[in-house]
Amino acid sequence: MHALIDETVGGLGYEVVDVEFAANGLLRIYIDFPWQGVSESTPRLIRIEDCELVSRQLTRVFEVEGIDYARLEISSPGMDRPLKKITDYQRFAGLEVALKLRVAFNGRKQYSGILHVDGEASAPVLSLHYLAHPDVKGSDVLVLGFTLDEVDKARLVPNYKF
Known part of the structure; x- marks a missing residue:
């Protein structure tokens, strides 16, 4: 179907x-x-x-x-559009994404940060740049590298500008 x-x-x-x-x-x-x-x-x-x-x-x-x-x-997929295919990740690189991993990394599955896609289009390297402590101003930015197979769910985080 x-x-x-x-x-x-x-x-x-x-x-x-x-x-x-x-x-x-x-x-x-x-x-x-x-x-x-x-x-x-x-x-x-x-x-x-x-x-x-x-x-x-x-x-x-x-x-x-x-x-x-x-x-x-x-x-339409809406402002919180799900990311399913590698082309979705390439299309929305540079935007904020909420990511849930299939298996926890460093004790957590859920991350939110800026999506980066590096490398060649045929072999992209995915990463999420996120704050170590989101509630603390000036918190360190950490980088989580991941593959599409490791992702349970990913969505754009809506950025409302009124």
């Missing part, structure tokens, strides 16, 4: 960020525009019309394929 969703959404010019199967037959799909690389000056934002287009197309495809669901919900 994931491959069918990816193919359909991709054919419309979007990418699937995440798919959730929720209670009572709810199928929730998060979409975004594909990243155009570091040359992308202004990111395009998902609008309600984009969600409507994807919803109509997937409804038709699911009907033809006989896929059973009670409700279909299409959404």
Whole structure:
């Protein structure tokens, strides 16, 4: 089913960020525009019309394929967008990220800091620069190196500017 969703959404010019199967037959799909690389000056934002287009197309495809669901919900990934693929990490390098590791490192699994991606695009090196003591002004900045396989969950930390 994931491959069918990816193919359909991709054919419309979007990418699937995440798919959730929720209670009572709810199928929730998060979409975004594909990243155009570091040359992308202004990111395009998902609008309600984009969600409507994807919803109509997937409804038709699911009907033809006989896929059973009670409700279909299409959404943008939001300001706290999850990071799933290596291209997500490359796209959002330099931004604040909340990271949960699968296995604790130095007695903790949860970290929050600035995401860094170094090395070649074909072999990126991921790291998170975080404060040793976030509540203490002038705290040392530490660096946590990690691989995608070590990550349980990662999300952007929203930066609200009013």
